[in-house]
Amino acid sequence: MPKALSSLALAALLGSAVVAAHHSFAVFFDDTKTIAITGSVTEFRFSNPHAIIALEVKNKSGMVEEWKAETNAVTLLKRRGWTKDSLKAGEVVTVDGWPSRDGANYMRMRTIKKADGTVLGTPVSNQRAD
Amino acid sequence: MRALVSLSVAAVLLSLSLAAQSRSTRPDFSGYWGAGRPFRAAERDPRPLPPNTVLLTDAGAPELAAGNFGGLIVKPAALAAARKWKPADEMTLSKACQPPSLVYTMQGPFPMEIDQATELIVMRLEYYDLVRVIYLDGRSHPPAAAPHTKMGHSVGRWDGATLIVDTTHVAASTITNNGLDHGENVHFVERFWLSDDGKTLLARQEFEDADTIDNRGARNVAWDRQAGEHIYPYECDPTFVLNYGNKK
Numbered sequence: 001m002p003k004a005l006s007s008l009a010l011a012a013l014l015g016s017a018v019v020a021a022h023h024s025f026a027v028f029f030d031d032t033k034t035i036a037i038t039g040s041v042t043e044f045r046f047s048n049p050h051a052i053i054a055l056e057v058k059n060k061s062g063m064v065e066e067w068k069a070e071t072n073a074v075t076l077l078k079r080r081g082w083t084k085d086s087l088k089a090g091e092v093v094t095v096d097g098w099p100s101r102d103g104a105n106y107m108r109m110r111t112i113k114k115a116d117g118t119v120l121g122t123p124v125s126n127q128r129a130d
Numbered sequence: 131m132r133a134l135v136s137l138s139v140a141a142v143l144l145s146l147s148l149a150a151q152s153r154s155t156r157p158d159f160s161g162y163w164g165a166g167r168p169f170r171a172a173e174r175d176p177r178p179l180p181p182n183t184v185l186l187t188d189a190g191a192p193e194l195a196a197g198n199f200g201g202l203i204v205k206p207a208a209l210a211a212a213r214k215w216k217p218a219d220e221m222t223l224s225k226a227c228q229p230p231s232l233v234y235t236m237q238g239p240f241p242m243e244i245d246q247a248t249e250l251i252v253m254r255l256e257y258y259d260l261v262r263v264i265y266l267d268g269r270s271h272p273p274a275a276a277p278h279t280k281m282g283h284s285v286g287r288w289d290g291a292t293l294i295v296d297t298t299h300v301a302a303s304t305i306t307n308n309g310l311d312h313g314e315n316v317h318f319v320e321r322f323w324l325s326d327d328g329k330t331l332l333a334r335q336e337f338e339d340a341d342t343i344d345n346r347g348a349r350n351v352a353w354d355r356q357a358g359e360h361i362y363p364y365e366c367d368p369t370f371v372l373n374y375g376n377k378k
Contacts, residue, residue, distance in 0.1 A: 024307045026193035027217045047367040049226065054373070068373045075240075075256055075362040076165075102218070106374060 029098040029108045036096040037067055037107070046084040048074050053087060053095065053109065069095045069109040080122040091115070157291050157324045160246045162360055163331050163353035165239040166190050173325070173352055175334045183336060183346040186306070190351065191239040194306045203344040204310060215309030221374045227366035229258035231280045231303030233312055233337055236320070237349045243361050244331075251286065251293070256361040264295050271298045278302075278314045293322040305337075305347065313341040329355050 025031070039057035051071040056064050071077060087093070092115045100106040112120045167190035169175075179185055184201035188194045196217075204212065220226070229235060240257040253262040264284040271283050282300035286293055297318040305312050316339040323332055331353045338346045 024193055024217065026195045027308050045367075045370070045373070047370065048364050049366055050370055052370065052373045070373075073240075073364070075364060078362060104374075 025098075025108060028101060030101050031098055033099055034096060034110070035099045035107060036094060037069075038092065038094040039067060041087050041089055041091045041093060042066075043089065044084075044087040046074055046077075046082075046086075050074075051077055051082075053093070053112070055093070055095070057105075065105055067095075067105045067107070069097065069107050069112070071109045077121060082121045086120055087112075155291055156288050157328070158246055159244045159251070159293070159322065159324070159331060162241060162243050162356050162358075164241050164356050164359070166237060166242075166351045166353055167239065168192065169332070169350040169352055173330070173332060173350075175321070175332070175350060177321075177334070179348060180336065180346065183348050185348050185350065186237075188306065189237045189349045194308055196308050198308065199306050199310050200347070201345075202305070202310070202347050205342055205344060208310065208342040211311065212309035218374075221371040223368045223371060226368040226371045227258070229260055229280050229366075230307070231300045231312070231316075232260075232262065232282060232297060233300065233316060233318060233335075234304050234307055235260055235280075236333070236335060237351050241356075241359070241361055242353065254361060256364055258366060259364045264293075271296075282318065289321075291323060293320075295320040295322070305339075305342070311342070312337070312339045315339060315341050331355070 037055065037057045039055035041053060042056055043052070043054040045052040045054075051074050053069040053071070055067045055069065057067045059065050074082075094113045095107065095109050096112075097110040098108045100108075114120065168187075169189075186194075186200040186202075188200060194200050197213075199212070230238075235255060235257050238257055240255060242256060243254045245252040245254070249265070249267040251264040251266065253264070254260075255262070260281060262281045262284060264286040266286050266288075269285060271285060276283070276299060278299045278301040280301050280303060282297040284295050284297040286295040288294075297320070298316075300312070300314065300316050300318060302311055302313050304310065316337055318335065318337045320336075321334045324330065325332060333351050334348060335351060336346060336348045
């Protein structure tokens with residue numbers, strides 16, 4: 001078999017295999033930038049592989065945008081003091097973290113602060129920790 | 131004849147004594163080990179890195195950025211597949227809860243529990259609720275055509291106080307979590323040992339996959355012992371991906 005053809009066959013084989021799906025921080029988020037958004041919680045999903053906080057955030061023009069903030073794995077959040085009741089719909093929070101590389105209203109949370117200044121859980125010591 | 135019997139009995143006793151001594155030098159890895167992390171400055175594998183082997187720097191929480199394969203020399207076909215890979219492709223209901231193989235799970239920042247017996251070690255990983263079984267009873271790997279799984283087929287042996295684990299039959303999966311995948315012929319060898327104070331489990335992981343890379347990869351990973359802790363259920367929920375892609 002010619003070398004190019006065998007390479008192609010191998011590429012097809014690799015491409016067709018169902019390989020691991022795993023959410024990479026480094027690939028999805030820009031760790032050279034940080035952003036902070038303040039908004040009202042509309043949903044809090046406390047499940048793996050990542051907990052998600054959905055928020056309604058007013059942009060500079062006063063329009064309401066929907067944002068999602070992804071956190072670490074729930075198993076790790078539990079060890080940092082989080083529970084499924086840590087956030088309720090309607091609460092106003094400020095989320096600080098790293099933006100999505102693709103420009104979506106989607107970010108990775110570093111810290112989250114409630115309106116009274118309370119910081120939820122122990123802040124992350126690293127971005128990934130899945 | 132009497133002397134011969136005495137000699138035989140002595141040989142058997144000596145053999146039993148040596149076996150018992152060997153067992154007594156084996157450390158006990160049983161227990162809960164906190165999230166995997168890179169080696170600290172004072173933690174070293176006394177063995178030099180084997181020839182043609184690159185030490186990847188993504189053990190524990192660090193990750194390699196897109197296009198960075200940590201010094202692995204990637205074969206053209208695998209490189210083409212890696213370049214074609216798009217992160218968003220992973221964010222589907224069918225893929226979100228597919229665990230990585232042990233090549234990537236054993237380096238990650240998650241805890242595990244180990245149950246150690248004489249002829250078997252079980253590693254229960256919190257990550258994706260994965261379970262590894264390491265056979266210490268002298269068995270061989272199954273035939274090449276036997277089923278491949280994400281955790282593969284592992285056989286182990288003790289070299290003094292070091293556990294050496296050899297794994298084959300690993301299903302194709304990611305190597306660096308950024309598009310580079312190994313094939314089903316990957317060969318994964320781990321050496322586990324305890325720190326002098328017994329509080330840290332250290333491992334050198336080495337892998338080769340002639341279908342994908344021209345050199346060999348290695349990682350150094352450590353886990354710290356924590357009494358009274360246990361792993362939590364992971365119970366991955368793929369509907370997580372429905373939150374992704376909320377474009378501006």
